[in-house]
Amino acid sequence: ARSGFEEVIFCQGKQTQHLVEIYKHFYEHDSNVLGTRASREQYEAVKEVLPMAQYDEMSKVLSIYSKERELTGCVAVCTGGTSDIPVAEEAAQTAEFFGAKVKRIYDVGVAGIHRLLSKVDVIEDANCIIAVAGMEGALAGVVAGLVDKPVIAVPTSVGYGANFGGLSALLTMLNSCAEGIAVVNIDNGFGAGYMATQINRLAER
Amino acid sequence: ARSGFEEVIFCQGKQTQHLVEIYKHFYEHDSNVLGTRASREQYEAVKEVLPMAQYDEMSKVLSIYSKERELTGCVAVCTGGTSDIPVAEEAAQTAEFFGAKVKRIYDVGVAGIHRLLSKVDVIEDANCIIAVAGMEGALAGVVAGLVDKPVIAVPTSVGYGANFGGLSALLTMLNSCAEGIAVVNIDNGFGAGYMATQINRLAER
Amino acid sequence: ARSGFEEVIFCQGKQTQHLVEIYKHFYEHDSNVLGTRASREQYEAVKEVLPMAQYDEMSKVLSIYSKERELTGCVAVCTGGTSDIPVAEEAAQTAEFFGAKVKRIYDVGVAGIHRLLSKVDVIEDANCIIAVAGMEGALAGVVAGLVDKPVIAVPTSVGYGANFGGLSALLTMLNSCAEGIAVVNIDNGFGAGYMATQINRLAER
Amino acid sequence: ARSGFEEVIFCQGKQTQHLVEIYKHFYEHDSNVLGTRASREQYEAVKEVLPMAQYDEMSKVLSIYSKERELTGCVAVCTGGTSDIPVAEEAAQTAEFFGAKVKRIYDVGVAGIHRLLSKVDVIEDANCIIAVAGMEGALAGVVAGLVDKPVIAVPTSVGYGANFGGLSALLTMLNSCAEGIAVVNIDNGFGAGYMATQINRLAER
Amino acid sequence: ARSGFEEVIFCQGKQTQHLVEIYKHFYEHDSNVLGTRASREQYEAVKEVLPMAQYDEMSKVLSIYSKERELTGCVAVCTGGTSDIPVAEEAAQTAEFFGAKVKRIYDVGVAGIHRLLSKVDVIEDANCIIAVAGMEGALAGVVAGLVDKPVIAVPTSVGYGANFGGLSALLTMLNSCAEGIAVVNIDNGFGAGYMATQINRLAER
Amino acid sequence: ARSGFEEVIFCQGKQTQHLVEIYKHFYEHDSNVLGTRASREQYEAVKEVLPMAQYDEMSKVLSIYSKERELTGCVAVCTGGTSDIPVAEEAAQTAEFFGAKVKRIYDVGVAGIHRLLSKVDVIEDANCIIAVAGMEGALAGVVAGLVDKPVIAVPTSVGYGANFGGLSALLTMLNSCAEGIAVVNIDNGFGAGYMATQINRLAER
Amino acid sequence: ARSGFEEVIFCQGKQTQHLVEIYKHFYEHDSNVLGTRASREQYEAVKEVLPMAQYDEMSKVLSIYSKERELTGCVAVCTGGTSDIPVAEEAAQTAEFFGAKVKRIYDVGVAGIHRLLSKVDVIEDANCIIAVAGMEGALAGVVAGLVDKPVIAVPTSVGYGANFGGLSALLTMLNSCAEGIAVVNIDNGFGAGYMATQINRLAER
Amino acid sequence: ARSGFEEVIFCQGKQTQHLVEIYKHFYEHDSNVLGTRASREQYEAVKEVLPMAQYDEMSKVLSIYSKERELTGCVAVCTGGTSDIPVAEEAAQTAEFFGAKVKRIYDVGVAGIHRLLSKVDVIEDANCIIAVAGMEGALAGVVAGLVDKPVIAVPTSVGYGANFGGLSALLTMLNSCAEGIAVVNIDNGFGAGYMATQINRLAER
Numbered sequence A, B, C, D, E, F, G, H: 001a002r003s004g005f006e007e008v009i010f011c012q013g014k015q016t017q018h019l020v021e022i023y024k025h026f027y028e029h030d031s032n033v034l035g036t037r038a039s040r041e042q043y044e045a046v047k048e049v050l051p052m053a054q055y056d057e058m059s060k061v062l063s064i065y066s067k068e069r070e071l072t073g074c075v076a077v078c079t080g081g082t083s084d085i086p087v088a089e090e091a092a093q094t095a096e097f098f099g100a101k102v103k104r105i106y107d108v109g110v111a112g113i114h115r116l117l118s119k120v121d122v123i124e125d126a127n128c129i130i131a132v133a134g135m136e137g138a139l140a141g142v143v144a145g146l147v148d149k150p151v152i153a154v155p156t157s158v159g160y161g162a163n164f165g166g167l168s169a170l171l172t173m174l175n176s177c178a179e180g181i182a183v184v185n186i187d188n189g190f191g192a193g194y195m196a197t198q199i200n201r202l203a204e205r
């Protein structure tokens, strides 16, 4: 990270000992550290050395907050179903880590469109919307059609059969006819959270 | 066709002379004939011999109606955009050919969801809904979520880039989280119209 | 579910504690509950709290029937092989849950076509047919060619090699030349059972 | 070709002048020549030099028969529809060129299974069956289930939408549950005709 | 468009007469009109009726500017090669149509990384970057690594062989390890231009 | 099986108790039983009841031979590498079960073509060749080019990376330019063995 | 090009006027110019201005040689069939342009392996081999198995059906079990020729 | 291996007892043995019999060096990230086994291009470069653009979502616009190391 007091680690696949050293190094030089896709085992090991480390089982985020940070602006994070929440939380906690206020609007998928419609006012107030959905992935396009703010679409691998590991939601989102959508990789909550913060900062500066 | 006075022809790729003979044969034995995916050239050739033949440029349907038929029940045909209308018309005219009343609700795609919502009452009255959409193909799932009647989803090849000739809409529809959807082949208006008629007949008998 | 006394839960991937709460909530408000893709562990946990819960190992259906329901009409459920039965049972039990009588015609795949032909009379009597098949998936098209009722085709992931997790059967069914077929997602017995009930109700009202 | 008095040319994409020379060369050394996928233009050019050349518009076969050959045994060639006939004729004429008697049983696709069933006796008499089908491609598996002779399956590119240029029929055939099927490339009538002749010869020697 | 004095038309595939009417209608009600993917024929027809229509051969943009508009902020549009310029111009002209200043930095692909490096200062000054690239599509990730502003990546269908109509660049961009990238559909310059304007407006308000 | 004293069972995925019953049933009515893809656990259970059952760990074939059978003719089974042997043995033992003599020529892949060339004489003597290969799968085409007997190609899922579970070898074999090849499903040794026996019988009758 | 007196142009898709200017510019500054994938129209236009331009219809190479260059070392270029020659010539002429001697060994595909074997001595003498093949693409692996020099494999789009535009040959080559192969894009003769020259130069310096 | 005192074994999937015998056989006849993709269990078993066997956990290389070998020339091995190191080490140790000096330049991916740029001098000195990268895989093209030596690109399966097991990096590398790249199979460090040695030897002879 270029901003001076935040560092990010992609924990998945890293050997425990190596990971602990990275956390220690960043903690000593930088203070705030965000790790994504961390396992509970990795958490236990880091905590041994850095007891202030926090772990969120849902999002697999393993973070250290030593310097405080004021949150500004607003990013809205929506999900189609409850199974998409882990990815949504990775996005939301990434955005918070980098300084954005986050509103969570979960389980508003298009199969029951009225739940989504009742939340449009809340969504509209955000500077940027993150739309997280698996299976058919139609949420992002519908949200983008309702609101005139940039929508970052996150396809998830939630589903089975012809969803081919998230391909179905990915293609839906790339082909959306609504204006103001761009898409990140399947299950890439971090990427969406990061870009949402960039947009939020531009809006709030 | 088993029902005694309707016959169906898939015109695409058939040699003109061969096609004319089929039309003549069916016309002599059966009376009503529905041809799909007919070219204007094929129409000219058939018309030469059977002047009562009718051709619809939009749907590429080339039909002969000699016996009258009363239309019953109701099938609703919806499209996401205006580019989906040729496929929708193949579906609608197929359903009419086999005896169903059809309501057309076109250009109600999810990028502007309010147009669709204003038509829910009309859609709800049908025995069966045909939802035709390309690109992201989200229309079918949203309709199925709004209405408790069977929805036959028709993905179209309308779009570009990562729609891969209709694959994107096809996968969206197969992965829909809404209840009461089944899907036919890309651009297969005929298949949807046929099955909708079967359902409509069951409802009206 | 909109109908007032049935609720449906997709159990797969839900955390046990969360799932138990949903069952309790639905049971208290609604009476009949259908859960699909439930594990034995999930069943044990629900049963602890709601002892009237029933579990079918084959279909992975975890249901609670407190209000009785009369079954009407008829849905036929056919499979190509015995390995397709779990998906077929999900379909059959879903249809029964929503009020349809079901006839099961299993292991009548096209590699031995005479077994299927001997059952045509039985199949013909149904309002709607669910055809469940993996590998080559040809059953649905053959059935649709034999019977003039709507056929809902369910591809299964049964097979190996170039079946690519059910893609092979899915494509076969989408490309069928027979009239009156539509397709649901790979292994989606629930979706087929739901739509079959909708059609059955229309036929029986 | 190793057998001494037959030569094969794949005409597609060959420059006319080059092709004429190959025909002349083979004609002078060998007598009988089989060219597949020839265009009418190529035929005209070859005929100019070798007036005994024969061209079949349907199969695109451009052949020269100077030495007579007795036909033996029997290969059955079946098709699902009439659009598959060009590929079937490439297969049939290849088999005849290499010395097999051929029985043609066309348009017996599985959507109307009774037409196929009425021909089983004829098919059964052959040493080997070539089953040619596009779209869903189910014909090959059904034939193999009915008859205990080797079936060579030829998927065709006939169809649209999710047939993906013949992929759908190819996968169906590869995944067939029936015993005694093997598959050649999409539209490869030549390959099927050649292998059928090899089998026919073994049976007749 | 919701903003009151801009309307957008996707011209591709629209019938000329129908298109002219839309242009007339929008021109009378709204003033400024942006049409994308217009052919020269469509332009000629529109110009007949609305002589102030302007057409850009490169980008296929067919626009009418009747109300003036001040441009604010800055969007940078980069391309990997010269073949990507048509898509880049669709993006750039869309952004200008909606009120953003645009800087064009073309032909700075990663095969010659120093050309890109020499432009980093210019790129850094923008509120948002649009990175347009075909073939390997690596430009977007490299730019995102160099600059801390949101990058909208546009894969193009430029290339051959294993680029599979833009799939290669699309996957590269979705899998980028750099922070702050999101992706639109293959060749979707319009979508990128629109979202860039949304971000630019947030930054400039 | 139609031939009267052989029965085949696809063991994979069958529940142990169910499987034991099938074996017992077939053993009592028919005598010889061939089971493919059996696990060691399934073998232990069958053996408990039918102690004459034999199990081959390599091929996963679980068979009972009670009636003797004379082997006739010759089928050659070749493999590219040693990892392909399990599939080759399924093929070879299937052919033997149905009455063919089998010659095994293993590990003669094209990366060291001279080993294959030194075996051509042996291969040539067979009525039919089964060529089993993974990874690049080139063995089948090379063998077919060397020998004028029908070649049944079996792609295996051996390999990694861009072999995509056997797709690579499958496509190679389908696209072979040699004459006299047809292909079965990935890893389908049984299918190849069955068809080879059919051909062998025709040659030996 | 960094070497000082050669420049390369990818002509495909470039506008004629633009192309002529590039040729002129390079000719004036650099002398030798290599253009690939040039059309005859492009050639005519360039020749008008630069009469010394040479065009090879087969390879679509449009070149200007003003400074002489001595050829050194040896690169062998092999093809599977005659249809692969255009791609092979692009490779061969690229290698010659950059200073390598080239030996052409065409039409030595693996369906007739003895033709290839008779050329092994010649191939072995080269510093580097370019193996060009479509359809099954097995040539590259067989050559690499025979010779201990680096092999650059070029899959071509020659073929039909399940070759999917060259995918089949590409996968074969990537999965080769032989030692010493690397692969370039489908039909990318230029890329192979360039890398072969790099290797040839290292060997000859 | 042809060179007389090196042998290579692909350990993955080999049965332990069989593997030990191969090692013993090669050790007795040849001295130096390189095994790739060996598990720790395989190592333990080999070591029991051949105590001089060495195992590298990271690269899974299990080797025996009994004859000494002087290293010559230079191959540079670069990686995009730290997760690519296992594949890079397979490449590096293969090159060393066959006699090349290796320089390791790890974790220089394009998301932070300046780290790579600072190493260009070192890379440039090598005879050949191996570029190992997963996810977007852009490293290879950027390196090839910076250096005029042959680049062997190794895509890795590192990543998630739309990387589809390494497909994304593979396509990126195949489509690179830079001059002088060829690609090996996903995760095929061995293949890259072997070919790099061939090139290195040519340069050093």
Ligand SMILES: Nc1ncnc2c1ncn2[C@@H]1O[C@H](COP(=O)(O)O)[C@@H](O)[C@H]1O
Pocket (backbone or CB within 6 Å): D001, D008, D009, D010, D011, D036, D037, D188, D189, D190, D191, F177, F178, F179, G081, G082
């Ligand atoms: N329709 C076809 N499809 C595939 N291969 C063919 C076909 N016709 C001929 N061939 C093969 O192509 C070879 C001749 O190719 P060529 O030398 O290019 O004329 C023949 O020996 C056959 O193996």
Ligand SMILES: Nc1ncnc2c1ncn2[C@@H]1O[C@H](COP(=O)(O)O)[C@@H](O)[C@H]1O
Pocket (backbone or CB within 6 Å): A177, A178, A179, B081, B082, E001, E008, E009, E010, E011, E036, E037, E188, E189, E190, E191
């Ligand atoms: N080049 C383009 N690619 C994708 N979508 C576009 C493009 N140009 C315009 N659109 C969208 O298409 C809508 C208009 O479509 P239509 O109503 O068919 O004219 C606009 O509101 C845009 O959202």
Ligand SMILES: Nc1ncnc2c1ncn2[C@@H]1O[C@H](COP(=O)(O)O)[C@@H](O)[C@H]1O
Pocket (backbone or CB within 6 Å): C081, C082, D177, D178, D179, F001, F008, F009, F010, F011, F036, F037, F188, F189, F190, F191
């Ligand atoms: N390894 C195999 N792969 C594919 N099909 C097989 C295999 N083994 C047996 N079969 C087929 O499976 C049928 C038996 O299936 P089942 O009735 O499920 O036991 C046999 O008649 C064979 O056609």
Ligand SMILES: Nc1ncnc2c1ncn2[C@@H]1O[C@H](COP(=O)(O)O)[C@@H](O)[C@H]1O
Pocket (backbone or CB within 6 Å): F081, F082, G177, G178, G179, H001, H008, H009, H010, H011, H036, H037, H188, H189, H190, H191
């Ligand atoms: N990691 C690897 N990936 C691909 N091929 C390999 C690898 N390691 C060794 N090989 C090849 O496998 C051959 C040995 O295979 P095997 O005879 O099965 O041990 C060697 O000669 C190499 O060509």
Ligand SMILES: [Mg+2]
Pocket (backbone or CB within 6 Å): A143, A144, A145, A146, A147, A148, A149, A178, A179, A180
């Ligand atoms: Mg919007």
Ligand SMILES: [Mg+2]
Pocket (backbone or CB within 6 Å): B143, B144, B145, B146, B147, B148, B149, B178, B179, B180
């Ligand atoms: Mg509904």
Ligand SMILES: [Mg+2]
Pocket (backbone or CB within 6 Å): C143, C144, C145, C146, C147, C148, C149, C178, C179, C180
């Ligand atoms: Mg029917």
Ligand SMILES: [Mg+2]
Pocket (backbone or CB within 6 Å): D143, D144, D145, D146, D147, D148, D149, D178, D179, D180
């Ligand atoms: Mg059979």
Ligand SMILES: [Mg+2]
Pocket (backbone or CB within 6 Å): E143, E144, E145, E146, E147, E148, E149, E178, E179, E180
């Ligand atoms: Mg950045």
Ligand SMILES: [Mg+2]
Pocket (backbone or CB within 6 Å): F143, F144, F145, F146, F147, F148, F149, F178, F179, F180
């Ligand atoms: Mg042969």
Ligand SMILES: [Mg+2]
Pocket (backbone or CB within 6 Å): G143, G144, G145, G146, G147, G148, G149, G178, G179, G180
């Ligand atoms: Mg070699």
Ligand SMILES: [Mg+2]
Pocket (backbone or CB within 6 Å): H143, H144, H145, H146, H147, H148, H149, H178, H179, H180
């Ligand atoms: Mg270079």
